[in-house]
Amino acid sequence: MSITENYQRLRRDIPEHVTIVLAAKTRTPDEVLEAIASGATDIGENYVQEAETMQQALGDAVRRVRWHFIGALQTNKINKALPLFDVFQTIDSLEKAQAFETRAARFGRVWPVYLEVNIAAEISKVGLPPEYEQIEQLARQMAQLEHLRVEGIMTMGMFTPDPEDSRPYFRAARQIFDRLGALSLPNVTMKTLSMGMSDSYRVAIEEGSNMVRLGTIVFGARQYA
Numbered sequence: 386m387s388i389t390e391n392y393q394r395l396r397r398d399i400p401e402h403v404t405i406v407l408a409a410k411t412r413t414p415d416e417v418l419e420a421i422a423s424g425a426t427d428i429g430e431n432y433v434q435e436a437e438t439m440q441q442a443l444g445d446a447v448r449r450v451r452w453h454f455i456g457a458l459q460t461n462k463i464n465k466a467l468p469l470f471d472v473f474q475t476i477d478s479l480e481k482a483q484a485f486e487t488r489a490a491r492f493g494r495v496w497p498v499y500l501e502v503n504i505a506a507e508i509s510k511v512g513l514p515p516e517y518e519q520i521e522q523l524a525r526q527m528a529q530l531e532h533l534r535v536e537g538i539m540t541m542g543m544f545t546p547d548p549e550d551s552r553p554y555f556r557a558a559r560q561i562f563d564r565l566g567a568l569s570l571p572n573v574t575m576k577t578l579s580m581g582m583s584d585s586y587r588v589a590i591e592e593g594s595n596m597v598r599l600g601t602i603v604f605g606a607r608q609y610a
């Protein structure tokens with residue numbers, strides 16, 4: 386099946402209120418162009434340098450989609466990243482939030498950001514520990530920062546062959562999302578719950594996700610050089 390067929394089938398199957406972010410890592414500009422021509426609205430990139438190269442190759446098509454940063458954000462790359470992305474999904478500490486704030490202020494713009502939660506507390510992964518109190522504390526601190534708006538929660542879930550194993554973790558992420566939203570903090574609005582990938586998006590949506598990040602299921606298996 387082609388990228389176009391894959392994307393359009395998924396767009397038909399996935400409820401309208403769920404945003405599909407296409408994870409573009411390792412893909413060529415032609416593949417991403419095909420996805421955009423098929424109606425893709427949101428692209429995710431894990432690396433700042435790859436995003437820059439991709440955007441240069443895409444030309445005018447760049448402005449037809451929103452760009453999401455979904456990789457590990459390094460402080461020394463934030464300046465370069467800011468003009469390339471519309472949303473930053475992976476803020477996971479006050480230190481990072483403050484580094485982001487200082488640099489975003491120089492651009493005089495406000496960016497939506499999500500808090501990345503390591504919901505299954507897997508040691509190999511980045512993200513905030515899943516303890517609610519800690520997450521709330523960070524959200525309260527970030528409410529003071531003027532050049533970012535906390536608009537959601539992002540989580541990777543868990544890597545397991547059976548997506549049902551992820552269900553309790555997705556449910557826990559949803560609870561954090563709802564509790565934070567209920568606080569009605571200034572500058573913190575829980576609009577987006579970003580969870581679910583190619584193998585787990587159905588379960589994630591059943592548990593309340595309204596943004597899935599899909600790579601393999603649209604573009605095919607990744608080949609690493």
Ligand SMILES: *Cc1c(COP(=O)(O)O)cnc(C)c1O
Nearest residue numbers: 408455582583598599600601602
């Ligand atoms: C690669 C990636 C995805 C998509 O993974 P697939 O299994 O290919 O769908 C989603 N989120 C992040 C953060 C990724 O790096």
